[in-house]
Amino acid sequence: MMNQTENSKTGFRLGKRFSILLTVAVVAAIVLINILFSYLAKENLWYLDMTNERYKKADYALDDNGNRVRDDNGQYIVRYLSTGNTFYTLSEDCKEMIRESVPAKVDAVNRDRAARGEEALKINLIFCADPDLIDNSDTMRYIHYTALCLKKAFPAYIDVRYINITKNPSAVQKYKATSTSSIYSTNVIVEFGSEFRIFSPRAMYTANDEASDPWAYNGEKKFVSSILAVTKAEAPICCITTNHGEAEIGTEFRRLIESAGYEIQMLDLFHEEIPENCRMIITYGPKSDFIAFGSPEYDPENPVSEIEKLDRYLDRAYSFMIFYDADTPALSNLDSYMEEWGISVARVTDLAGDTENYRIRDPKQCLDEDGYTLIGSYVTTGMGGSMTEDMRNVSYPAKVIFRNATAILPSPSYQLTYSQKDTQASDSILGTTTSSADDTPQYVFYSYSSNGVYRYFFDLFTSGTAAVAEADGKEVARAESDGAFRLITVTSESRSIQEDNYTSVQDASYVCAVASLDAVSDEVLGAASYGNTDLMLSTLRTMSKEIVPVNLGFKAFYITEMDEDLYDTNGAQSVTVWLTLLPMLITAVAGIIVTVRRKYL
Structure with missing residues (x-):
C-alpha cells in the first residue's frame, strides 16, 4: 500500500512537471511561430485586402437633350464606375506601365556600370522614418504598402529603404537642394543613381482644397511618375x-x-x-x-x-x-x-x-x-x-x-x-x-x-x-x-x-x-x-x-452620395468574423475529439 501511494505521488510529480514543460513548450512554440509568421508575412506581404473596390465619378446623368438631371433634392445625379482597384493591392495597369518602361532603362544603366566595374543600381523608395512609425500613421500606411507592393512586383529593380532622419539627419544631406533645405520625417524620396524626387504625403492624395481632408488616394500615379522621371536617359x-x-x-x-x-x-x-x-x-x-x-x-x-x-x-x-x-x-x-x-x-x-x-x-x-x-x-x-x-x-x-x-x-x-x-x-x-x-x-x-x-x-x-x-x-x-x-x-x-x-x-x-x-x-x-x-x-x-x-486613376475613399449597392461591406465583415471565430472553432473541435477519445478508450 505504501509503495502504491509513493508510486502515485511520483507519477503525479512527473505528470505535473510534464504538464509544466508541455505548457512552456507550447507557449514558446506559439511565440516562435507568431514571430516567424509575422516576419514572413511582412517580407512577402501576406495579407487580405478587405478594402472594397474603389469607385470614381464617371459623369453627370443626362437627359435626352443632353442636360444634367437633378434628383428630388435638386442635386445633380452622378454616375459612378468601378476602378477595379483596392487600396492595398497594386493595380495591373501600374505593374504593366513599369514593366513596359523601367527594366530596359535600368538594365542599360547597369550594363554600362558593369563595364566600368561599378556596382549595379536599383530604384530606391526611401522613407525618412522607421517602419513601425510609418505604419502607425493612417496617411503614411497606404504609401508604405504601395512601395512594398512595387518592391514585391519588381524585386530586381526596386528596393524600399528606411532612414531615421531624427537619429541620422546627415544621411539625407545629399538629397537637399542646398545645405539649408529641409527634409521631414514624412517625406518620401524616389532615387536612382544621382537622380531623385522628393514629395510629401499630401502629394499622394487628392483633396478639394488645402483645408479639407483628402477624398482619394493617388499614390500609384505619383510613384510611377517619379520612377519614370528618375530613370530618364539624359538630363534636360x-x-x-x-x-x-x-x-x-x-x-x-x-x-x-x-x-x-x-x-x-x-x-x-x-x-x-x-x-x-x-x-x-x-x-x-x-x-x-x-x-x-x-x-x-x-x-x-x-x-x-x-x-x-x-x-x-x-x-x-x-x-x-x-x-x-x-x-x-x-x-x-x-x-x-x-x-x-x-x-x-x-x-x-x-x-x-x-x-x-x-x-x-x-x-x-x-x-x-x-x-x-x-x-x-x-x-x-x-x-x-x-x-x-x-x-x-x-x-x-x-x-x-x-x-x-x-x-x-x-x-x-x-x-x-x-x-x-x-x-x-x-x-x-x-x-x-x-x-x-x-x-x-x-x-x-x-x-x-x-x-x-x-x-x-x-x-x-x-x-x-x-x-x-x-x-x-x-x-x-x-x-x-x-x-x-x-x-x-x-x-x-x-x-x-x-x-x-x-x-x-x-x-x-x-x-x-x-x-x-x-x-x-x-x-x-x-x-x-x-x-x-x-x-x-x-x-x-x-x-x-x-x-x-495617364491610365492610373485615383482610388476614391467612401463616397457618401453613392448608392448602398455600390458600397457593400458585407464581404469584409464576413471575412473578419470568420478569421476571429476560426481559432476558437478549431480549439473547440480539438477539445471535443480529445474528450470523446479519452472517454471511450
Missing part, C-alpha cells in the same frame, strides 16, 4: 541667356538648377541655336533688348530674331523664366512678347515719356527698417497654390524673401476668369477645384484665347496688404486699395501628347516672371530660415517636362 538642359546685360547668376542658384535635374549651358540667342534638349531658358535681369523682326536693331543682311527663336522654342511646349527688379529698364521687344504671355511690369510714365518701375515697400511685412526687403504672401489657390502646397503643409511655412522688388501686372488682353465649383478632379493647369453643383466661384485667374491658343495666368506670390508702390520717390499705388502686388506669376499654355499606350507627356508651355533678382541671390538661398530654395526648386520641377501616367 537649362540655358541661361547672355549678351543682354544680364546680371550674373550666383553659385547657390546654379546649384539649385542642377538639383532640379538640369544641365546648365550659357546661350547667346543671337549667335546660337537653342539646344535640342533644352527644356528651360532663364533670363536674369536683362538690361538691353532682345532683337525682333522690324526692330531698329534688326539687320536684314543677318536676319536673326531672338524673339522668334524664343517663340518657336515655347511652341514646343517648354519653359521660360525671367527675373526683373525695380531697376530693370523697359525693353520694348521683350516686353511686348511677354505681354502675349500675360506678363507686364508695373511702370509709370512721366510727361517726358520716361518710364520707371514700381518699387514695392511694405512697412509691416518686411525684414528691414525701410521696408524694401519684403516677406511674400503665399497664394493658396489655383496653380500657384498647388506649386507651394508642400511648403505650406507644415506648422510654420518658411518666409520667402523679395528685395528691391517691382510688381507684375496681367496684360490688358487677358480676361479676369472665375473658377467654378463643378468638378471633383485636380487639374494640372487650372489648379484644384471643389465639387459642388452651384456656380459659386472658388478663385480667380486671368485667361487668354485666340485662334485655338489658350493661356492661363496665375499668381504664385504677392505682397502683404500694407504694401505700397513707389516711383521716382513718390507713392503711386497701395495694396490696400488696389490689391496686393504680384511678386511671382506663372502663365501656362496646356497641351498633352500621348507618348505610348501607358504614358503621356504633360506638354505645357510655362512662362514664370519673378519681380526680384535678389529672390535667388546667394545670401537668400544660403539662409536656412528662408523658403526661397524650396520655392524655386518646386517651380523649376513643375515647369520641367515630366512624364505623367
Whole structure:
C-alpha cells in the first residue's frame, strides 16, 4: 500500500512537471511561430485586402437633350464606375506601365556600370522614418504598402529603404537642394543613381482644397511618375541667356538648377541655336533688348530674331523664366512678347515719356527698417497654390524673401476668369477645384484665347496688404486699395501628347516672371530660415517636362452620395468574423475529439 501511494505521488510529480514543460513548450512554440509568421508575412506581404473596390465619378446623368438631371433634392445625379482597384493591392495597369518602361532603362544603366566595374543600381523608395512609425500613421500606411507592393512586383529593380532622419539627419544631406533645405520625417524620396524626387504625403492624395481632408488616394500615379522621371536617359538642359546685360547668376542658384535635374549651358540667342534638349531658358535681369523682326536693331543682311527663336522654342511646349527688379529698364521687344504671355511690369510714365518701375515697400511685412526687403504672401489657390502646397503643409511655412522688388501686372488682353465649383478632379493647369453643383466661384485667374491658343495666368506670390508702390520717390499705388502686388506669376499654355499606350507627356508651355533678382541671390538661398530654395526648386520641377501616367486613376475613399449597392461591406465583415471565430472553432473541435477519445478508450 505504501509503495502504491509513493508510486502515485511520483507519477503525479512527473505528470505535473510534464504538464509544466508541455505548457512552456507550447507557449514558446506559439511565440516562435507568431514571430516567424509575422516576419514572413511582412517580407512577402501576406495579407487580405478587405478594402472594397474603389469607385470614381464617371459623369453627370443626362437627359435626352443632353442636360444634367437633378434628383428630388435638386442635386445633380452622378454616375459612378468601378476602378477595379483596392487600396492595398497594386493595380495591373501600374505593374504593366513599369514593366513596359523601367527594366530596359535600368538594365542599360547597369550594363554600362558593369563595364566600368561599378556596382549595379536599383530604384530606391526611401522613407525618412522607421517602419513601425510609418505604419502607425493612417496617411503614411497606404504609401508604405504601395512601395512594398512595387518592391514585391519588381524585386530586381526596386528596393524600399528606411532612414531615421531624427537619429541620422546627415544621411539625407545629399538629397537637399542646398545645405539649408529641409527634409521631414514624412517625406518620401524616389532615387536612382544621382537622380531623385522628393514629395510629401499630401502629394499622394487628392483633396478639394488645402483645408479639407483628402477624398482619394493617388499614390500609384505619383510613384510611377517619379520612377519614370528618375530613370530618364539624359538630363534636360537649362540655358541661361547672355549678351543682354544680364546680371550674373550666383553659385547657390546654379546649384539649385542642377538639383532640379538640369544641365546648365550659357546661350547667346543671337549667335546660337537653342539646344535640342533644352527644356528651360532663364533670363536674369536683362538690361538691353532682345532683337525682333522690324526692330531698329534688326539687320536684314543677318536676319536673326531672338524673339522668334524664343517663340518657336515655347511652341514646343517648354519653359521660360525671367527675373526683373525695380531697376530693370523697359525693353520694348521683350516686353511686348511677354505681354502675349500675360506678363507686364508695373511702370509709370512721366510727361517726358520716361518710364520707371514700381518699387514695392511694405512697412509691416518686411525684414528691414525701410521696408524694401519684403516677406511674400503665399497664394493658396489655383496653380500657384498647388506649386507651394508642400511648403505650406507644415506648422510654420518658411518666409520667402523679395528685395528691391517691382510688381507684375496681367496684360490688358487677358480676361479676369472665375473658377467654378463643378468638378471633383485636380487639374494640372487650372489648379484644384471643389465639387459642388452651384456656380459659386472658388478663385480667380486671368485667361487668354485666340485662334485655338489658350493661356492661363496665375499668381504664385504677392505682397502683404500694407504694401505700397513707389516711383521716382513718390507713392503711386497701395495694396490696400488696389490689391496686393504680384511678386511671382506663372502663365501656362496646356497641351498633352500621348507618348505610348501607358504614358503621356504633360506638354505645357510655362512662362514664370519673378519681380526680384535678389529672390535667388546667394545670401537668400544660403539662409536656412528662408523658403526661397524650396520655392524655386518646386517651380523649376513643375515647369520641367515630366512624364505623367495617364491610365492610373485615383482610388476614391467612401463616397457618401453613392448608392448602398455600390458600397457593400458585407464581404469584409464576413471575412473578419470568420478569421476571429476560426481559432476558437478549431480549439473547440480539438477539445471535443480529445474528450470523446479519452472517454471511450
